[in-house]
Amino acid sequence: MIEIIQISRGGSGGVTGAKILADAAMHEDKFGYSQAIPKYGSERRGAAVEAYVRFDNKPIRLHSPVYDADHALVLDESLIDRIDFEKVSKDGVVIVNCTKIPEQFKGSGRKIALVDATRISQELGLVLSGFTLVNMTMLGAFAKGTEIVSIENLVKAIQEFWGEKRAPKNVEAAKRAFEETKVVIA
Amino acid sequence: MTKLVVQFDKKSMTGNDAAAYAALYAKPKVIAVYPITPQTTIIEKLSQYVDEGKLDAEFVIVESEHSALAACMGAAWSGVRTFTATSSQGLLYMAENVFWSGYGRLPIVMPVVNRCLAPGWSIYQDLQDSMAFRDAGWIQIYTKNNQEVFDTVLQGFRIAEDKKIALPFMPCLDGFVISHTTAQVNLPNAEDSFNFVGEYSDPVIEVDTENPWIFGGLVGPEKFNKDRKDLMEAMERAKKKIVNMNKEFGEYFGRTYGNGLVEVYGDDVADLTIVSMGTIAEETQDAVDLLKEEGLSVNELRIRTFRPFPEKDIAEFAKKNNKFLVIDRSVSFGHDGQLRIETEAVLKRNNIDTPVEGRIMGLGGEDVPYTKITATAKEVLKE
Numbered sequence: 001m002i003e004i005i006q007i008s009r010g011g012s013g014g015v016t017g018a019k020i021l022a023d024a025a026m027h028e029d030k031f032g033y034s035q036a037i038p039k040y041g042s043e044r045r046g047a048a049v050e051a052y053v054r055f056d057n058k059p060i061r062l063h064s065p066v067y068d069a070d071h072a073l074v075l076d077e078s079l080i081d082r083i084d085f086e087k088v089s090k091d092g093v094v095i096v097n098c099t100k101i102p103e104q105f106k107g108s109g110r111k112i113a114l115v116d117a118t119r120i121s122q123e124l125g126l127v128l129s130g131f132t133l134v135n136m137t138m139l140g141a142f143a144k145g146t147e148i149v150s151i152e153n154l155v156k157a158i159q160e161f162w163g164e165k166r167a168p169k170n171v172e173a174a175k176r177a178f179e180e181t182k183v184v185i186a
Numbered sequence: 187m188t189k190l191v192v193q194f195d196k197k198s199m200t201g202n203d204a205a206a207y208a209a210l211y212a213k214p215k216v217i218a219v220y221p222i223t224p225q226t227t228i229i230e231k232l233s234q235y236v237d238e239g240k241l242d243a244e245f246v247i248v249e250s251e252h253s254a255l256a257a258c259m260g261a262a263w264s265g266v267r268t269f270t271a272t273s274s275q276g277l278l279y280m281a282e283n284v285f286w287s288g289y290g291r292l293p294i295v296m297p298v299v300n301r302c303l304a305p306g307w308s309i310y311q312d313l314q315d316s317m318a319f320r321d322a323g324w325i326q327i328y329t330k331n332n333q334e335v336f337d338t339v340l341q342g343f344r345i346a347e348d349k350k351i352a353l354p355f356m357p358c359l360d361g362f363v364i365s366h367t368t369a370q371v372n373l374p375n376a377e378d379s380f381n382f383v384g385e386y387s388d389p390v391i392e393v394d395t396e397n398p399w400i401f402g403g404l405v406g407p408e409k410f411n412k413d414r415k416d417l418m419e420a421m422e423r424a425k426k427k428i429v430n431m432n433k434e435f436g437e438y439f440g441r442t443y444g445n446g447l448v449e450v451y452g453d454d455v456a457d458l459t460i461v462s463m464g465t466i467a468e469e470t471q472d473a474v475d476l477l478k479e480e481g482l483s484v485n486e487l488r489i490r491t492f493r494p495f496p497e498k499d500i501a502e503f504a505k506k507n508n509k510f511l512v513i514d515r516s517v518s519f520g521h522d523g524q525l526r527i528e529t530e531a532v533l534k535r536n537n538i539d540t541p542v543e544g545r546i547m548g549l550g551g552e553d554v555p556y557t558k559i560t561a562t563a564k565e566v567l568k569e
Contacts, residue, residue, distance in 0.1 A: 019368045023198040026370055034198065036368035040224075040309065059370070061331075061472050063363045063465040064555035157198075 002031075002148060003066040004053040007082050008075035008135070011045035011128070014038075016161070017075075017135030018051035021142065024149045024157035025055040035060045045131065048079050055148070071095070071146055075117070075134050077102065093145045093183075097134055105186040113145025115181040124169050124176075136170040140177030151178050192439060194372035201332045201364030204371050205271065205297045205357070206231035208339035210241050211379035214295075215266035218246035218257035222276035223309050224361040225299040229271060243269075251276040255283035255294070262292040265389030267343060270294065273361060274301035274315045281319075287354045288323025289417065293346035293390050294354040296324075297339060300464070301361040302550045310551020311361040313464065313516040317524050323417055324356045325424055326493040330468035332369045334443060335359050341431045343383050351424050352390040353417075360465045362551070374439060382438050421494040428491055444488065447496035448503070452478065452485035455506050458567050460486045461529060462513040466547070466554050470513075473559035484563050495528055501536040510542040511566045513559070517546055543569070 004021070008014025015038040022036035035054040052066035070092040074080050077098040085104075088094065094110055096102060097117040105112055117137035126133040136158060143151050154174055159167045199207070205228050209217070217236070219229040235241040244261075248254045254270050261268040272280060277298055287294055302312040316326060325345060329335045335357065342355035359365055374382075405413070425447060432446025443449050449467075452474045460470050467488035477484040487503050487510075489496065504510060510533075514523020521527055526544035533540055543566045548554040 019198070019200075022368045026196065026198050032196075033370055034368075036198075037363075038366055040362055040366060059331075061468045062556065063360070063367070063469050064553050067555070 001060070002055040002071070003069045004071045004073060005066050005069040005083060005088065006051045006053065006073040006075065007079045008049050008051070009045075009079065009131070010047045010049045011131035012075055013133045013135030014049050014051055014075055017139055018053050020136070020154075020157045020161050021053050021139055021149070023160065024139070024154040025053075027153040027156055028055070028149055031055040031057055033057065033059050035062075037065060039065060045129070048082050050082075071142070073138055073142055075138050080104070095138060095141050095145045097138060101184060101186045108186050110186045111145070111183065112186050113141050113181050113183050115141040115177050117141065117177060120176050120180065121173055124173050126169060126173055137173040137177040140174035141181040143174070144178045144181040145183055151175065192374045192378040194374055196370055197373045198368050199332065199371050199373075200227065200366055200368050201335045201359050202227040202299065202366065203231060204332045204336040205339050205359065206235070207371075207373060208336045208379070209269050209295075210235050211376050212267065212269070212295075212340060212343045212383045213241065213380060214243050214269040216244045216246065216258065216261035217269050218248055218254045218261070219270050220248055220251045220254045220272070220276060222251070222273045224301055224365045225271050225273040225276070225297070227365070228297065228299070232269075251280040252283060255280045255287060255296075258294045258296075259283060259287050259290070259292055262287070262294050263391055263393045264395050265386075265392030267347070267386040268294045269296070271297045271299065273299040274303060277315045277319065278303065284319050284324070285322045289413070291352040291390065291417070291420070292354055293352055295339065295342045295346055295357070296354065297335070297357045297359060299361045299365045300358055306550070308550045309361070311363055311515075312549045312551070313358070314549070316356060316358045317516040319356070320493055320524065323421075324354045324493060325428075325491070326356045326358060327428075327491050328358045328463040328489070329364065330465055330488065332364060332367070332371050333441070335364060336371055336373070337435060337439070337441060337443070340379060340383060341435055343386070345424065345427050345431055347386050347390060348427060349388060349390055351420055351427050353420055353424060358464065363465045372441075382435070425491075425494050425496065443490055445499065447491045448499040449488040449490055450485065450503065451488065453483065454485070456485040456508070457483040458485075458509050458511055458563055459503065459507045460484060460511050460513065460559065460563060461489060461525065462486075463489050463492065463525060464515065466513055466515060466559070469554060469556045470559050472556040473563060476556065476560050477563055482564070482567065484567075489525060492525070495532070497532045497536075500529060500532050501538055504533050504538045504540040507540060509566070510540055511563060512542060512544045513554075513562075514544060514546050515548045517549070
């Protein structure tokens with residue numbers, strides 16, 4: 001089983017992103033089963049929102065949040081300290097919406113996937129009520145960084161979710177992030 | 187009508203989406219609703235289906251949950267398939283009509299997305315809301331995952347609408363943990379689903395809406411007691427109906443849930459049996475596997491149907507097992523967890539001396555991971 005923790009700001013699409021990531025994993029032959037658990041509360045636009053995703057090759061019977069993640073998705077770099085990286089596998093990938101290795105990881109030997117998701121999304125006009133929608137962009141970076149979900153299945157899941165009219169920009173965001181993401185060892 | 191294993195589309199969806207799909211496919215004629223977290227997304231989906239012309243139903247928007255169920259009662263009296271959904275405070279606000287539709291034998295299907303009761307103000311899951319209505323004359327089934335939500339809602343229409351049963355049906359699903367969590371559901375197509383449910387062609391009750399009459403007569407003790415006895419007998423018949431429905435569903439869709447009333451996981455006989463409901467019961471399966479790996483003998487008895495209470499099944503399982511650990515996600519204040527109280531009562535009156543331990547866990551959304559269940563099982567095993 002693969003477990004993922006995601007942190008984002010309310011309004012940036014993190015909950016939807018987790019759902020689409022789970023769907024993409026379902027399409028992967030090696031998984032077939034997945035789960036996306038949004039952590040609801042008094043979250044509102046701008047507040048930190050956690051979500052958890054699991055992939056497995058058999059039905060998942062767990063209903064708890066992810067405590068020990070394999071990978072971490074950070075949609076807003078300023079929220080990075082909200083994740084306890086002691087509990088994120090050293091063999092996993094940390095996917096961060098930024099251009100430089102965050103200070104805390106320097107010399108850690110961790111695999112970091114860096115992408116300027118905010119810029120990509122803004123260039124594509126993925127902005128809603130002042131919030132940049134970096135969710136699909138970050139999923140493209142996840143696919144590149146972890147290589148456990150293919151860009152094809154990710155695109156398929158994005159298209160299913162957004163439908164014909166709204167999918168193109170979102171697909172483009174994921175594809176551009178997939179191209180631009182730099183995977184480095186910190 | 188029996189067809190072996192229909193075709194499925196494996197889809198990722200939330201538990202609330204699964205409930206909405208089942209309702210869509212059963213084609214209710216009347217849906218009357220009022221929004222409340224975490225139920226709201228069920229009715230949002232259904233209003234969308236009606237708006238898009240996918241569902242030909244009267245969608246009644248009312249000013250409160252009390253009115254929502256009142257409108258459903260009117261619809262059920264007129265002999266049409268009726269659906270609503272609610273949670274927590276909303277269910278409490280319906281209270282008068284919940285009892286009225288139960289004692290009035292109205293076949294309404296109403297998923298309850300379980301959420302704790304205030305105060306303290308919270309939106310997370312426990313079973314306090316639906317448990318408060320265990321005496322309301324509704325059938326209650328507690329589901330363990332998104333798939334079971336779809337399956338149970340679909341089964342619910344047939345159970346409720348059987349003239350020999352004629353009881354409202356409450357499929358319960360844990361708020362957020364099922365309702366807002368995305369997971370896989372093997373979704374049959376609309377046609378196969380509707381074929382299974384069938385038309386509601388022989389209504390339990392049917393008022394002539396062209397020429398309606400109301401008789402507001404006072405009911406004397408004799409008739410009153412006869413009605414209550416009828417209700418008790420209907421609940422008894424519902425056990426068999428649920429078992430048969432589970433079987434028939436299995437033949438048609440290729441999936442069953444234990445015998446429909448209870449589901450056993452692990453070995454038939456063990457040193458300790460964990461008894462629970464809802465998502466805790468599914469998480470318990472991982473705990474049972476882990477304990478087995480560690481060389482401990484633990485199995486599980488999941489109570490799927492809480493009303494009617496599966497006395498015989500629990501007694502039979504207890505007879506051959508050594509110790510019960512009952513996990514309750516609700517409390518009857520001044521006594522204990524309801525599941526524990528009822529399980530102990532069943533053992534007592536069947537002269538079974540299997541000891542019962544109880545733990546109250548997971549109130550107000552407190553997480554109950556399999557690691558915690560495992561640790562609790564070990565603790566009880568040592569006693």
